[in-house]
Amino acid sequence: MNRRSLVSIGALVLGVAVLLSASVVAQVPAPLAAKRAPAAKVPAPTGKPYTPPKTPDGQPDLQGFWTNSTYVPLERPQGVTKEIYTPAEAEAAIKAAAEREAEQTEPGTTADVHYDFSQFGLDRSQSKFAASLRTSLIVDPPDGKIPALNAQGQKRGAERAAARKAAGGPYDSVQNMPIGSRCIIMGGSGPPMMNAGYNANYQIVQSPGYVMILTEMIHDARIIPLDNRPQAAQGVRQWVGVSRGRWEGNTLVVETTNFNGKNAFRGASENLKVTERFTRIADDMIDYKFTVEDPATWDRSWTAEAPLAKTEGPIFEFACHETNYGISNILAGARAEEKAKAEQAKKGSN
Amino acid sequence: MRNRFLTRVTVAGIVTCLAAAVTLVTAQTPGYRAPRAPDGKPNLNGIWQAINTANYDIEAHSAAQSPVLEMGATGAVPAGLGVVEGGTLPYTPEALKKRNENRANRLKLDPEVKCYLPGVPRGTYMPFPFQIIQSQKHIMLVHEYAGAVRTIYMADQTEAPADSWMGWSNGRWEGETLVVDTKGFNDLSWFDRSGNFHSDALHVVERISARSADTLNYEATVEDPKVFTRPWKMSMPLYRRVEPNAQILEFRCVEFVEDLLYGHLRKQPSQ
Numbered sequence: 001m002n003r004r005s006l007v008s009i010g011a012l013v014l015g016v017a018v019l020l021s022a023s024v025v026a027q028v029p030a031p032l033a034a035k036r037a038p039a040a041k042v043p044a045p046t047g048k049p050y051t052p053p054k055t056p057d058g059q060p061d062l063q064g065f066w067t068n069s070t071y072v073p074l075e076r077p078q079g080v081t082k083e084i085y086t087p088a089e090a091e092a093a094i095k096a097a098a099e100r101e102a103e104q105t106e107p108g109t110t111a112d113v114h115y116d117f118s119q120f121g122l123d124r125s126q127s128k129f130a131a132s133l134r135t136s137l138i139v140d141p142p143d144g145k146i147p148a149l150n151a152q153g154q155k156r157g158a159e160r161a162a163a164r165k166a167a168g169g170p171y172d173s174v175q176n177m178p179i180g181s182r183c184i185i186m187g188g189s190g191p192p193m194m195n196a197g198y199n200a201n202y203q204i205v206q207s208p209g210y211v212m213i214l215t216e217m218i219h220d221a222r223i224i225p226l227d228n229r230p231q232a233a234q235g236v237r238q239w240v241g242v243s244r245g246r247w248e249g250n251t252l253v254v255e256t257t258n259f260n261g262k263n264a265f266r267g268a269s270e271n272l273k274v275t276e277r278f279t280r281i282a283d284d285m286i287d288y289k290f291t292v293e294d295p296a297t298w299d300r301s302w303t304a305e306a307p308l309a310k311t312e313g314p315i316f317e318f319a320c321h322e323t324n325y326g327i328s329n330i331l332a333g334a335r336a337e338e339k340a341k342a343e344q345a346k347k348g349s350n
Numbered sequence: 351m352r353n354r355f356l357t358r359v360t361v362a363g364i365v366t367c368l369a370a371a372v373t374l375v376t377a378q379t380p381g382y383r384a385p386r387a388p389d390g391k392p393n394l395n396g397i398w399q400a401i402n403t404a405n406y407d408i409e410a411h412s413a414a415q416s417p418v419l420e421m422g423a424t425g426a427v428p429a430g431l432g433v434v435e436g437g438t439l440p441y442t443p444e445a446l447k448k449r450n451e452n453r454a455n456r457l458k459l460d461p462e463v464k465c466y467l468p469g470v471p472r473g474t475y476m477p478f479p480f481q482i483i484q485s486q487k488h489i490m491l492v493h494e495y496a497g498a499v500r501t502i503y504m505a506d507q508t509e510a511p512a513d514s515w516m517g518w519s520n521g522r523w524e525g526e527t528l529v530v531d532t533k534g535f536n537d538l539s540w541f542d543r544s545g546n547f548h549s550d551a552l553h554v555v556e557r558i559s560a561r562s563a564d565t566l567n568y569e570a571t572v573e574d575p576k577v578f579t580r581p582w583k584m585s586m587p588l589y590r591r592v593e594p595n596a597q598i599l600e601f602r603c604v605e606f607v608e609d610l611l612y613g614h615l616r617k618q619p620s621q
Contacts, residue, residue, distance in 0.1 A: 055485070056388035063485060172617040174608045184604050203501070205490050207395045207483045208388060212490055219499045221492040223481060223598055230595075238600040314501065317514040321604045322466045322538070331615035338617070 052250055052280040057208040059226075060250045062280055065315065066308035068193060068288065069200040071097040074304060076136035076144030083135060083144065090133045132307065139289075140303040149267055153297035157267050171334035174327055182327065183320035185239045185263065189220040191256045191274045192265075192290035195306065202308065203315050211245060211252060218320040224254055232258055237270065239263055252278040269296040284310035384526060384560035387484055392526050392560060395484050397591040397598065400475035400568075403430030405462075407544040408584060410437060417457050427543075433475070435583040439546060445577040452545025460543050464611060465603035467498050467515035469539025470532050470554050471570040471584065479591050481598050489521055489528070494598045502530050510534020513550055527559040549576035564590040 052060040071094045076083075085093060136144035149157060170176050180186045188196035193215070201216040211224045224245040232242045237260035245254040254276045261270030272294045279287045286308040293301040384392035403411075410432035416425030441449060452459055462468065468476055478494040489502040502521040510518030510533055518534035537550040553573040561567045569585035572578070609616075 058388075063487070168617060174612040174615070182604060182608065184602060203488070205483050205485050205488050207485055210395075210483055212483045212492065214490070214499060214501075218497075220497060221490065221499045223483065223492060225597065232595070232597075236599065239602055240600065314503070314506070314508075316511060317467075317499075317516055319467055319515050322461075322515065327612055328615065331612055335615060335617065 050281050055206050057206075059206055059211075059247065060252070060280060061206070062204045062211065062252065062278060062286060063206055064204060065311050065313035066202045066204065066286060067200050067311040068188075068195045068202070068306050068308050069198075070132060070137070070195050070306065072132050072134050072137055072306075074137045074194070075146060076138070080135045080144075083139075083142070085133045085135055087133065090131075093135075131309075134305070137304040137306045138302060139305050141300065146266055147298040147300050147302055149297060150299045153267055153269075153294075156269060156297070160264065169334075171330055174331065177327065177330070179263065181330075183218055183324050185220065186215075186217040186320075188217045189215040189222065189240055190290075191222070191241065191243065191254070191276055192292065192304070193276070193288065193306070199318065201311060201315055203313060211254075214315065216315045216318050219318050224252075234258065237261070241272070241274065250279055252276075254278070266292075267297055268292070268294045271296055278308075382526075382561055385563075389486050391484070391523055392528070393484070394482050394489075394528060394558060394560065394566065397479045397481045397596045398566060398588040399477075399479040399591055400586055400588055402433060402475060402586055403428045404433045404475040404584070404586065405472065405477060405542055406430060408433050408542050408546055409439060409544070411544070433584040433586050435585065440579045440582055441577065442579055445547075449545050449547060452540070452547055454545075456543055456545055459545070461539055462543060463607070465496055465607045467539065468493065468495055469515055469535065469541075469548075470500070470517050470519075471556065471572075472539060472541055473498050473500070473516070474556075474568060474570075474588070475586060478601060479596070479598060492598055494601050496601065496603055500532075502528075515539055517552075517554070524557075527557050530554075530556040530558070532556070547577065548572070548574045551576045561587060564592055566590075 052062075055061045055063070138144045138146065141147060164176070167173070167176050174182060186196055187194045188200055188202075193202070193213075196217050199216045203214040203216075205212045205214070209225060209227050211226065212221055213224070214221045220240070222240060222243060224243045226245050226247065228246060229244065231244055236242060237258055239260055239262065241256040242258040243254050243256040245252055247253070256274045256276070257272070259265075259268075259270050259272050265272060272292065274290055274292055276288065276290045281287045287305070288308050289303060289305045291301050291303045292298075384394065387393040387395065406427045407430060411427070411430055413429040414427040416422060416427070418425050439449075457463060462476075467473075473480065473491070473493045473495065476493070476495045480491055480493040483490040483492065487503070487505045489504060491500040491502065493499070498516060500516050500519055502519040504521050507520040508518075513534055513536040515536060515538065517532040519530050519532040521528055521530045523529070532554045533552075535548070535550055535552040535554075537548065537552075540547050551574050555571045555573075557567075557569045557571075559567050566588040567585070568588050569583060571581055571583045573581040
């Protein structure tokens with residue numbers, strides 16, 4: 001942990017105390033306030049480094065249920081120039097974000113035809129989230145933004161956009177729809193593990209020589225071998241890449257390459273390399289940092305910090321594809337609309 | 351004469367004793383003792399796979415033509431001696447009728463064709479490896495097929511909160527054996543490609559133990575009073591994938607079945 005994080009955690013203790021106070025809870029939109037769970041606790045800096053418990057085979061123990069749900073955006077918002085909010089500013093930012101989520105479910109609005117996020121516990125304010133005073137998850141570059149795409153990255157972006165355009169409208173075929181809607185993969189699995197809008201839950205289980213990270217969305221289990229085996233041959237390409245891990249002291253370092261390029265993480269190529277660092281810094285907190293490198297996309301690497309807060313299990317089966325009525329309904333709706341338009345046009349021409 | 355008689359009795363006695371001894375030895379053949387995990391429990395960690403044709407049909411079956419003409423010999427069904435104890439599944443008459451309908455329409459109805467979760471115990475003997483990740487509170491079974499995952503709760507055990515494809519598994523150690531009790535199933539998965547099926551009353555008890563350094567004994571007792579007239583059992587060995595670089599790879603089959611499931615809803619070029 002660097003010094004800056006320590007400073008921010010010191011500030012967080014104050015921030016969390018404020019966030020937990022009744023006055024703040026009362027300011028959260030009414031339907032949310034009643035159900036709101038307390039934000040994850042942040043340990044008081046004792047001056048002593050935290051020593052994580054060990055598994056029976058001697059690994060630092062990361063096991064349990066965790067969430068990376070957060071209101072902190074990946075990139076620093078426009079107009080914000082500081083890296084760390086004051087507790088009052090952080091509180092205002094969370095409140096604004098919670099209100100934006102609640103807006104989706106305002107009765108009578110267009111958005112309300114979607115299911116009620118607050119009713120089904122889907123908005124972030126109802127689950128535990130890792131409290132942070134950071135203005136962005138990105139800590140490097142210092143401006144908190146993803147570096148600009150380089151020439152190669154821009155060219156690839158343009159080619160992908162052209163291919164999408166050539167493939168037709170967003171509802172012309174299932175392949176034109178987002179991979180999350182298709183139940184292929186959701187953002188939470190990563191790597192890097194990005195907070196999903198809801199169900200941002202993970203379970204870590206360790207056995208000798210392995211760490212397994214189960215992402216609730218979509219029952220995605222990443223098994224990371226720790227035996228220093230060489231990376232898989234380049235011919236093996238996966239949506240989630242192929243991960244290799246090792247312990248550096250109390251930090252689990254995981255390097256992932258061999259992506260299939262279909263996920264196009266933030267415009268990256270299939271040669272993306274993600275390095276993740278997991279360090280348990282308290283009984284209920286894992287410091288999670290990831291660094292993204294892809295010289296074919298960005299001229300420099302970038303790094304984000306997205307802590308995992310302890311949460312309660314268990315994690316239930318998320319069978320997404322098996323009941324994906326949404327895809328059929330959306331495509332059938334689009335076809336019905338086209339048919340109606342064609343008939344309308346026919347009538348008009350008669 | 352008497353001596354001869356005595357001799358005979360003695361020989362008979364020895365044979366009986368020997369037979370008894372042999373029986374004892376046979377009963378103890380599974381007496382292989384697995385290496386211990388760091389917590390002292392039998393170590394079942396590893397990447398395992400069945401080598402049989404149960405996924406085609408858990409009952410005994412002959413080789414058969416591919417259900418898809420174009421697949422030729424590559425899609426044909428290899429024969430199998432069956433993994434069900436007693437050979438035949440004890441269906442109720444109505445259930446047997448449904449099984450036969452399933453079988454006749456298996457390309458349309460088999461959930462595997464649609465890349466749906468495999469259910470239990472089918473995940474164990476699909477032609478894909480799965481990995482056991484064994485810790486104290488949770489034992490994970492991670493299948494390559496469709497990325498199916500089972501969490502076996504060794505502590506904090508509860509009833510199934512709702513029905514699911516892979517069920518809700520509570521486990522315990524009985525000596526050398528991991529016993530997994532799974533309930534809370536939906537009625538959507540099958541046992542194989544031949545239409546053998548269950549209802550949401552399915553209850554599976556699996557017993558897993560090491561039989562040698564690189565093999566496991568696997569058995570599953572299946573109870574489902576809505577479909578079967580009595581509980582029945584299947585058993586098979588499982589084999590360790592011993593390649594030094596063995597790992598569970600991605601078989602994210604959703605994208606392989608999208609045209610099959612949703613192709614008819616694709617926008618047609620305007621005429």
